[in-house]
Amino acid sequence: MFDYLLNEKQKQLKQEARDFVKTIPRQMILDMDADKIRFPREFLQEAGRRNLMGCRYPEKWGGRGMDWVSTCMVMEEIGVLGYIFACTFGVGAELVCDAIVLHGTDAQKEKYVKPLLKGEIFAAECLTEPRGGSDFFGTTTTAVDKGDHFVLNGQKRFIVGGEGADFFLVYAKTDPDAEPRNGISCFIVDRTDGVETKYLYCLMGCRGGGAARMVFKDVKVPKENRVGGLNQGVKVFNTMMIPERLGTAAMTIGAAVPAVDIATGYTSKRKAFGRPVAQFQGVSFQVAEAVTLLDAARAMIYTTARAVDAGIHDKQIRRLVSESKKFVTESCQKAVHNAMQVMGGIGYTNIYPVERIFRDLRLASIWTGTNEVMAMIIANEWYKAYWKDKSAGKIRDMEEDAQESLAADEKIFE
Template sequence: MFDHLLSEPAKKFREEVRDLVRWVPREMILDMDRDRIQFPKEFLQEAGRRNLMGCRYPKRWGGRGMDWVATAMAMEEVGTLGYIFACIFGVGAELVCDAIILHGSDEQKEKYVRPLLKGDLFAAECLTEPRGGSDFFGTTTTAVRDGDDFILNGQKRFIVGAEGADYFLVYARTATDARPHEALTCFIVDRGPGVETQYLYGLMGCRGGGAGRIAFKDVRVPKANVVGKVNGAYAVFNTMMIPERLGTAAMTIGAARPALDVATGYTGRRKAFGATINTFQGVSFQIAEAVMLLDAARAMVYATCKAVDEGESSRRIRRMVSETKKFVTESCQKAANNAMQVMGGIGYTNVFPVERIVRDLRLASIWTGTNEVMSMIIANEWYRGRIGKKAETEARDWELDAAEAHAQEEKIYE
């Protein structure tokens, strides 16, 4: 942990989060992985009782008024329990709350944010549909105006918390003839008549988070439950991509940490050819690579958090968050795989938790926007920020620092 980047209040808060981590029973972790627990309400209730969720939101609504650096620290610490713990911790208290805090009314904050952060209510975000997840503007779920209400119809899938949520943050199409950016609306949808959830998925990892499919059949949603403006979901979606992807990066580090710790302990005791195997470069270099990757990942997360806290331009934040999500998730997957590799066959069994960690972490580069989408965003934002603006941002024109730089007849672009 980079203690030098944490304020004193954040360090004290970290100890509170670690107390929660110590509180979680071993059987809860195992039963979630066995699908005996489909949604750990007790965990979220305990986190809420301790006032640990949504630490960066105003105290008025149940938060602690902290910053993104503290949030990343908390997400990492929760992630050490297992990736799914951080998923459910963040989905309600970071993603759903973020939308309502930034775009919702005071009435919505009082009704939905405060009890969620106390652990009295649970929430889920509904973005992915059966036809796809990354194509946000291709949403086929519809909401048709009916007086002061909207009638919602459609399906969402792979929704973490579907089994346990009391309400859902749902994106739906409300304009059929508008441009994609002006056609969707964000709603708070209470669990009730017409809301059907099914626990369908035999997941490779990250079990126990209540991931399921949700069908909305003629669900009546009051206009008072619109988050932001009608046909204004794009603004909500844009801000939510920060907690979705930056939070994912932070918690992925936490989920990978135990794998490195277990592998370090094992290789320091396991003997072969008359010596502990950590004395062999084939082993120690893989541990060294894992350490390096996790340190680099953490540095990237905190640098991006600091940029968000300092109000860096939205376009730069969009690129930095995408870079962070991609780099960190891939680095942590590599670190966990290294841990399994140096442990040999025993690492592939459930005698140690490394095999579960490897399974869980495979989700990291898929959800909250695939890493291929992150690459598209990075490239797009980089080119948009550089083409035609280089002279404004750099001290010199480096293209001229070549012996034949003025050979214009050789610089053919068409």
């Protein structure tokens, strides 16, 4: 129903994504959830062959020269297959590519971006470390300058694609004496000597994505594989927060849609007390709430995507992206909860995929920055914007719009 926001080129891309989703065999979905498939190479290869990955990047590097609205639309469609499909799709084609396209050299784009978007090679982003997740600037991974190369040592964990990636985007400390924000650099690290996939995690959901702990021991990284300036990894990190969090939110909608769709069909057919259970308000109102949440989530996604495309001020985008990630992921989790609830006991079994979707979407509010971190960012940016506008006299002083607003003795703050 949101197609009115899309132009004809975007509508065509949406249909291409839907056509692709239809080709994915049921057995692949089941085998990934059973961890029989550790990394979906064939899925990514076919997505690349169809030129569906990285649609917002320049055609010169393998994209389609489109925008964030198009990207969010594609991510939602891919998410219908399952959250992990969208995760693996987005990690390489959105997160890693974004860093290289925005901050890398033409040589890096030619060597890594073009074949990645074609589905010929695979990539993973290495951010989280064993000692902490959201504390990005507390990284203990190091890269020591040795003249014509760096020597990288450290560990990263919960790395989606760690099992199947051919190269990794790794953040490491390059100036141990600098303030944390000013001493980190970003590197492209090929799977070579010293790079080891040490441990594959047994996950509650989102299985089959090769989530691993990566160990880097005395890895030689050529100087030309540094992305962005020396000790300026924070600049790469800041731009990547958009695809990490906005992309996560968009794909969550797609992953929740099948649960609501299945619940709608089930409650229309399932009878109790002589009539379809959908005729009982206790059921239909929960479906109505789920549908409303999904539509509200889409509205927020498209609004934020358009703001990013329009180049709105960084601080406002930071808040909008954080709001989107928090609101959309929590709304989708609630929508899936409702879907399972109205289906009753059968929804808790593997007769329907709702139980898998429920498990998969639990990750949405945890990864790419927990929703508690999103709330912290939202509050911080909101308060700063409030006092900036207040000080500049840009908004009406609404505090005075009360009968006794001048009762100064009643306004005690300390």
